[in-house]
Structure formats: C-alpha cells, structure tokens
Amino acid sequence: MIFTKEEYLRRVRKTKEMMDHLGMEMLLVMDPANMNYLTGYDGWSFYVHQGVIVFLNRENPIWFGREQDSNGARLTSWLPDDCICGYPDKYVQSRYTHTMRWVAGLLRENQADNRRFGLEMDGYWFNAKMYITLKEELPHAQLMDGTNLVNWVRVVKSPAEIEYMRQASRICEKVMQTAIDEIDVGVWEKDVAANVCAAQIAGTEAFGGSSPAIFPIMPSAERTSTAHLTFEPDRQYQKNDAVLLELCGARYRYHAPLSRTVYLGDPPEDLCQTADGVVKGLQETLSFVRPGVTAEAVEARWREAIAHTGVVKPSRVGYSYGLNYVPDWGEHTISLRPGDKTILSPGMTLHFMPGIWLDAYGFECSEPILVTDKGCEKFIEFPQQLFVK
C-alpha cells in the first residue's frame, strides 16, 4: 500500500459527499485511475471490463473484475475479501453475452438495482453498449451522469500525492536529459527512444518509475509541424532537424510531464523568435498563477503575454494532471482555455503546455506546476530554451 488506509478512506468519503450532493446513491467507477485512487488496485487488466462500485449506504466499495484478476485486487487494494467479486471468463470480450448483465445480477443480489446510479458516461471506460445493457437490465434504476466525478475529487492533491509527483519529477529530469544528450545527427531515432523508455522505468538511484500514460512523443523534422506523432523507427536524425520532446517520468502512476525542443544545426530565425516569445510568455504566465484566479484568466494572461510576438495558439495551454494510466496523463478536469471557469486552489497540479506547431516545424516548452498558498511552484527546474546542438 503506497498510501495509508486513512487516505483511501478520505478519498471514498469525499466521493460519497460529492455523490450525495448530486443526489446519487451509487457510482460505477470504471476509469482505472479512479479505481486505483479509491482502492489502490493496480494492474494492466483494464483492457477487460472491471470497476469499483461506491455505495452511499455501504462503508466499503465493491471491486469487480475478471476472476483471474481478483487475486490482483487482493494483493494491491485495501478492500476486504468480501468486497472483491470476480466474474467468469465467458464474459470477456464476448459477442454472445455482456459483462454488464453480470454486474446487473450482482446489484440485484445486493438489492441495489433500483437506485440513482451514477455512471462515467463520457470517459474511455464506460462504453455505449454498457449503458444500453444496464438500461435494459436495470429498469428500476435511475441512470445518472457521473462523468469525471472522482476526477474532480482527485483535483486537489494530498501531501503524500505531491511527494510522489516530486519523485516522478526527478525521474522526468533524467528522462529529458537522456533525450537531449543523445539526439544528434546520424543517431537512430529508435535508439534515443529506447533509452528514453529505459530511463522512465529505471528512475533514479533511490526509486524506480512506472509505465507512462503517454508513450514518449518525439517527432522530428516535418513531423514536428503537428501534435502527437512519435519517433520514426527507421530514421536517423539529420542536420537541421527540429525534435519535439513531450516526455514524462511516472512514480506509482503519478506523472511529471515536460516538453522541450532540440534543433540540430543553426536554427532558423523565426524558430528562435518563436522560442524566445514562448519562453517569455511562459514565465510571465507562471508568475501570474495563484489561488483564486480562474483557468481562463491564466490562458488570457498567456495570450496577452505573447500578443506582440505574432505567435497564435488556438488550443488550450494546459490542463490538470496527476495519477493516470494510458492513454492520457491529463485528468480531464481543468483546461487552461477560454471559457474554463475553474477557480485555482492550493494543491492543484497543472501542466502548463504552450505547444506551437508552425507550417514547417514546432516549438514546445512546458512546465508542470503546483498551485501553492500564494502562487505556484515549478515541479522541475530544467532550462527553458531551444536546445541547439
């Protein structure tokens, strides 16, 4: 157990308070990060249907999953044995039946098939067929939208969580340094990516890392003109390549993301100007972040700071992050963009991420930050610049 039982119980209680506030009696939590957050459960079993059901009127949640994974729940969660329910293998990825029929049976056995029942409607893990099947199986339940309910409980981190995020940050520094040290003309992209992946897991002398929720994003050359492309397996870096690095460290699934940009050769003037404008805008914006300001105000401050540079950034400039599994280290709560009214509070953790993708190439320089009592603090001290080699 990487947190105290008290911490897990506090998380469950906060979840119940939010459920009660919304008039919800039960919540089906299928997001693996939310399952982990509430129970400690940690396994790569989320490719089959599994979940945690939180009941307002029961002390402990119930974990359910594939029978062969239930020992994993016994080993990694704080839940007592009678709260761990495995289902038979015939429900796994079947075209003949559906796991939600089994879940509905479980609820009927527990006289819980007629409740106001929250579902993570807009997450990755609660799909349309699950909804349709539950609706059919539970005609007396009132199905409600519980999207991101636990994600919002997660948004303010505890001191213990922040400590793991600091450890992840130490790993991330090593990961980024590995990439910057190794990228060079003639080096295979795959070899740098391999060493980056190794650094993520090897961690530091003191502790190991965990699998990242986003695989290293490290496009080169024309592939830097867009977001989210990874390395090219059969290409060597060439002179005049720009390389974007969107990397992370992770510790017990808690992340520390960081972006930087490398240029091999003499960088073009407009890339240098973009870099300069972005870095200054980043610094000005971070000095503005403090409790009480809204997410959209932070974005507006950024936009103001770069207005004179001609750089335009139509996508959000940051988001809340922390505990997660694939496919995203973002938390799906706060976005730094126009219209997001979230008021920042101490303990929130944001990835301020001004990525710019121009026609020919891009520039990224980001910072993971912690909102503190008076302002914000960077998790990572890493030079904010275009790395020219």
Place this chain on the structure above:
Amino acid sequence: MIFTKEEYLRRVRKTKEMMDHLGMEMLLVMDPANMNYLTGYDGWSFYVHQGVIVFLNRENPIWFGREQDSNGARLTSWLPDDCICGYPDKYVQSRYTHTMRWVAGLLRENQADNRRFGLEMDGYWFNAKMYITLKEELPHAQLMDGTNLVNWVRVVKSPAEIEYMRQASRICEKVMQTAIDEIDVGVWEKDVAANVCAAQIAGTEAFGGSSPAIFPIMPSAERTSTAHLTFEPDRQYQKNDAVLLELCGARYRYHAPLSRTVYLGDPPEDLCQTADGVVKGLQETLSFVRPGVTAEAVEARWREAIAHTGVVKPSRVGYSYGLNYVPDWGEHTISLRPGDKTILSPGMTLHFMPGIWLDAYGFECSEPILVTDKGCEKFIEFPQQLFVK
C-alpha cells in the same frame, strides 16, 4: 506509407461489403487500430475524440479529429486533404459541450444525418455520452451496432501484414532473451523492466520497434499468483522467486506477444510438473490447429491434453491478435474458449496463451501462431520450458 494504397483501398472495400451485408450505410470507426488499418493514421492522439467515417456511397472515408492533429493525418494517412476535418479545441474534454455535436453538424453538412449508422458500441473508444449525444443530435438516423466490424475485417492478415508480424517476432525474441538473461537474485526489478522496454523500441540491427499495446507484464513471487501485475519498482529479485514474463515486440503497431516463466533457485516439484504438463499440452494443441476447426475445438483439445495433469484453466487459452494500440494487443474477435464457434482460416493469427495461476505462483508459456493452409506455424522459435537460474 507502410502499405500500398491498393491494400488500404481493399480494406475499405471489405469494410463496405460487411456494412452493406448488415444493411448499414455509414460506419463511425473510433478504435485507433481500426482507424490506422483503414487510413494509415498513426498518432498518440486517441486520448481525445477522433474517428474515421466510412460511407457506402463515397469512395473515401473522412478522418476527423482535433485541429492540431489534422497535420498528423495529412502526414500519415493516404486520405486526400478534403477528407481530413479538424474540430476546434473547445470540444476537447469539455464539460460545456461535446465533440459529437460537432460530428453531427459535419454529417448534416454532408446530408448524411438520416442514415443507417453503425457505431462501435462495445469498444473502448465509443462511450455512453457519445451515443446519447448522437441519438439526440441525429433524430432521423438509425443507430446500429457496428462493434468490432472492422476488427473482423482485420482477422485474416495479408502477406504484407504477416511480414510486419514476423519482424515484430524478431524483436520479441530479443526482448524475451533480455529479460531471461538479466533476471537474477539481487537485481532490481526496475532495471530489468527498463532494459526490456528499451529492447522493445531498439528492435534489431535492421529495424526499430514501436510502442507496445500492453506494457511488459512481469510480476515476481506472490504477484505471479494472479494475472496482469507488472514489476515492483523498488524490489530486488530474491532466491526462490518465480517471475512471469508476458512480453512483446511490435513493428508499426503489429505485435508479437510471448510468455515465458523464470524461476530463481530450485523450483518446487509441483511447479515443474505444471510446467511439464502445460508445455506438452501446448505442443499437442498446436499440432491440432488447422483451417476448418473451430476456436472452441482448439480449447477442447487443450483441455483434453492436460486432463491427466490436474491443471485447470478456467479462462480462455488464446485469442486473435495483430495491429493494435493500448490497452490491448488482442483483437477482440476470436477467443479460444468453449462456445466460440469461429472457424479457423489461413491468415488468422492467434496468441495461444495457457497461463496458469496457482495459489502461490503461476506458470506461463505461450506461442503466437499463424494459421496456414494445412496447419499452423509458430512465429517464434523460443525454448518451451521453465527457465531455471
């Protein structure tokens, strides 16, 4: 482009034939492996909503995704520019609006809002809220279940796909050898895992790997008594540890999975017996696999082969695999288990995976295989044994 345009067009045509057969006029494909299969699109952007829409009455599918990813579609897919549609960033992970409202608008613009419209209802990527929103926005459409439709088109692999799966197999051999060579008493689990991750990406002298759809599963000691736990970041291997290795190589997202088991010390008698029974059962079963037999007959043959050993395996013993992204290299089509009536054909690729999890530890020894004209062929030649060190 890693396949010819003709191959992509053939895949689209097969998809349309299956749609037509089901009385479907349009199909929304949101599974990133299916998107890649039909268009070549390849980016780590699937954490936001994106998809490919296949129309029976249009030659080319439409790709849609976040505006900042649309250059990625231009760079990696064969689609012409006018088939690539980016949506504004305000739709990303928003609690104020929903991407499916934008998609419905796109369909209305194309006079396609009143069709028989297939949806990947039971996949990871089409969630309940998407369904509810489309239902509301498209009152004249007839929403249909298109779960795994493209997955079933994928089930028989082309020669070009099989070639990439062979390359992935070469990577996988190196990955497995790295793990077996490095696991030893006193070695940190994280350091072995780091080298395994690096081997997956570094690939061979001739070509690089790609990110695996399942992170290396390599539990030790009591954690081998269950499925799907990964390494422990702060633990050193100890004498009398069993270590399960469920690893893979991947090439252009095509996988080669393989499982083996290591024991550090003198293995207990019952583990040796289990290993012996499983390996013999595996060999007998593989010699039975051929075109024309059903998936459930393969499982029955396995059960018969191990009946005398006392080993019981209540979960499926294999599944179809190939092209994939996180969280699963399995294809969600064929499962080797009672009740699965799929008739095997040449070109199908299966991971025969008899994992046994006993009370104190487990044993795994698996083989990725290709169904051939007359029988089956192992993709990988790797000793089938308990590795004792």
